[in-house]
Amino acid sequence: xxxxxxxxxxxxxxxxxxxxxxxxxxxxxxxxxxxxxxxxxxxxxxxxxxxxxxxxxxxxxxxxxxxxxxxxxxxxxxxxxxxxxxxxxxxxxxxxxxxxxxxxxxxxxxxxx
Numbered sequence: 550x551x552x553x554x555x556x557x558x559x560x561x562x563x564x565x566x567x568x569x570x571x572x573x574x575x576x577x578x579x580x581x582x583x584x585x586x587x588x589x590x591x592x593x594x595x596x597x598x599x600x601x602x603x604x605x606x607x608x609x610x611x612x613x614x615x616x617x618x619x620x621x622x623x624x625x626x627x628x629x630x631x632x633x634x635x636x637x638x639x640x641x642x643x644x645x646x647x648x649x650x651x652x653x654x655x656x657x658x659x660x661x662x
Contacts, residue, residue, distance in 0.1 A: 592629040
């Protein structure tokens with residue numbers, strides 16, 4: 550779905566967190582992946598925002614500020630988003646049993662359509 554189509558629907562807001570994940574498997578195997586997570590204002594995962602994130606370069610800046618305070622964003626990224634990332638890695642099979650991973654937040658974007 551395009552940003553234009555999303556605008557014609559109801560208001561959608563949340564955050565898109567983009568992570569670089571490095572998985573260290575048994576035998577020294579290393580795999581990397583970029584993971585996009587859509588997060589609703591209530592802290593739930595939003596597949597809708599994840600689909601929209603594929604078209605980020607087509608987005609326009611938001612005209613009105615809907616920003617959350619720094620403490621709220623920090624709690625979201627360090628708590629909720631990290632938990633969502635871990636669940637996604639396990640669910641997708643990217644994190645096999647016995648493997649460890651490191652993650653780096655590349656971007657956290659606020660979205661309001």
